[in-house]
Amino acid sequence: MDGKKIVNLLQYAENYTEYYSKLFSNNGINTRDINDFTKIPFLSKADIQMNEKEIISDEYDINSLLLERTSGSSGIPLNCRYDKNERIRRSLALWGERKKNSSDIMGKKMVIFHAGNRRHANSTRNGLIARDGNTLYINYLNVGDTYVEKIYDALIEFGPYMIRCQPSILFELVTYCKRNNKSTGDIQAQYIELGSEYLFEYIRDEIIEAFPGAVVANNYGTQEFFCVAYSCPNHNLHIVSEQLHVETVNEDEEGYGEIIITSLHNYAMPFIRYKIGDIGKIETKPCSCGRKEPVLQLKSGRTSEFFMYGSNKVHAHIFKNCIESFNVLKQKTFIKQFQVIQLKEHHFEFKIVSDYTSFQEELRTHIKSFFLEKLGIELEIIVSLQEQLAIDEKSNKLKVYNFIQYDKV
Numbered sequence: 001m002d003g004k005k006i007v008n009l010l011q012y013a014e015n016y017t018e019y020y021s022k023l024f025s026n027n028g029i030n031t032r033d034i035n036d037f038t039k040i041p042f043l044s045k046a047d048i049q050m051n052e053k054e055i056i057s058d059e060y061d062i063n064s065l066l067l068e069r070t071s072g073s074s075g076i077p078l079n080c081r082y083d084k085n086e087r088i089r090r091s092l093a094l095w096g097e098r099k100k101n102s103s104d105i106m107g108k109k110m111v112i113f114h115a116g117n118r119r120h121a122n123s124t125r126n127g128l129i130a131r132d133g134n135t136l137y138i139n140y141l142n143v144g145d146t147y148v149e150k151i152y153d154a155l156i157e158f159g160p161y162m163i164r165c166q167p168s169i170l171f172e173l174v175t176y177c178k179r180n181n182k183s184t185g186d187i188q189a190q191y192i193e194l195g196s197e198y199l200f201e202y203i204r205d206e207i208i209e210a211f212p213g214a215v216v217a218n219n220y221g222t223q224e225f226f227c228v229a230y231s232c233p234n235h236n237l238h239i240v241s242e243q244l245h246v247e248t249v250n251e252d253e254e255g256y257g258e259i260i261i262t263s264l265h266n267y268a269m270p271f272i273r274y275k276i277g278d279i280g281k282i283e284t285k286p287c288s289c290g291r292k293e294p295v296l297q298l299k300s301g302r303t304s305e306f307f308m309y310g311s312n313k314v315h316a317h318i319f320k321n322c323i324e325s326f327n328v329l330k331q332k333t334f335i336k337q338f339q340v341i342q343l344k345e346h347h348f349e350f351k352i353v354s355d356y357t358s359f360q361e362e363l364r365t366h367i368k369s370f371f372l373e374k375l376g377i378e379l380e381i382i383v384s385l386q387e388q389l390a391i392d393e394k395s396n397k398l399k400v401y402n403f404i405q406y407d408k409v
């Protein structure tokens with residue numbers, strides 16, 4: 001553990017943020033004593049939502065910070081902020097990891113699969129496929145066959161060195177190619193970076209087989225922190241310890257516990273002992289790749305879900321985008337939590353937790369026009385306000401997306 005960095009962060013947070021100043025004083029935390037670090041209560045998504053402004057340092061103007069919106073698999077929209085220097089630091093850390101696996105990767109042709117909603121949203125992120133210099137942007141929201149065909153053709157024409165994609169989306173491409181006797185090898189990618197969701201071994205193996213000769217790397221990243229851990233040639237996820245302190249708590253007998261992350265450099269909005277919601281195990285035994293950083297074994301994490309609509313196969317991400325766009329419109333975290341239930345193919349219920357009332361009709365209209373604009377599909381929508389959302393008894397978690405399951409053809 002990088003004690004000095006942590007103590008510096010704790011002292012800063014105590015002096016410059018209302019939230020941590022109160023938290024530390026209420027819990028008797030001595031920020032000069034590194035041993036008190038593990039006494040600090042965890043930071044939950046709900047804590048961030050409720051104390052967004054209080055977590056931001058007095059030294060920063062909220063409007064000058066970069067904003068990352070996330071709601072991941074929790075259905076809880078969050079605004080995470082950091083300054084330009086942190087953005088550069090995060091980006092350098094990620095490129096540093098890539099370079100360890102492929103020393104000449106910088107400046108090569110790259111394909112980025114995206115959901116069309118990112119902070120950097122610009123004209124290149126509109127439409128299905130757009131090229132900006134050496135980068136090709138591909139929207140992955142719809143992976144119905146007609147779309148995947150276009151994506152495949154664009155990849156062949158572009159000839160990328162690197163592809164950055166979610167495992168489930170690339171898996172869709174690979175199975176599409178198998179079904180249609182097309183060769184993924186013809187895409188000639190040299191570096192595949194998977195990320196944004198849990199990587200199942202069978203999917204990784206399919207992708208390795210589909211792209212012989214390519215480095216297949218896994219980036220365990222989150223919108224809150226960017227890259228948390230990155231895989232080496234042994235497929236071990238090494239923690240990016242320079243940037244983050246990662247610990248696990250409440251471990252089971254095998255050593256798997258809840259992953260808790262502290263960002264070491266983001267002083268603008270310190271996340272100290274943040275409960276990310278994933279389960280993992282930290283191993284410190286040496287890896288033959290030569291990296292010294294501990295290895296994170298993930299047990300679970302975010303998975304991808306799709307819903308079917310006609311011949312469309314649509315990524316659940318679109319719901320998160322839609323809800324976030326409504327919060328942006330209202331300039332507040334109007335929707336604190338959401339859950340989606342598919343009642344019929346084109347009929348969805350949105351269960352919403354909010355501090356506000358009487359906006360159901362406005363939200364309903366917003367959702368309908370969002371889907372019409374993004375996918376050209378007309379949905380029937382019910383919006384219902386809830387005091388709280390029911391937890392799934394089996395997983396003990398909120399099941400955000402509840403889609404009709406069709407038999408696989």
Ligand SMILES: [Zn+2]
Nearest residue numbers: 232236287289
């Ligand atoms: Zn390694």
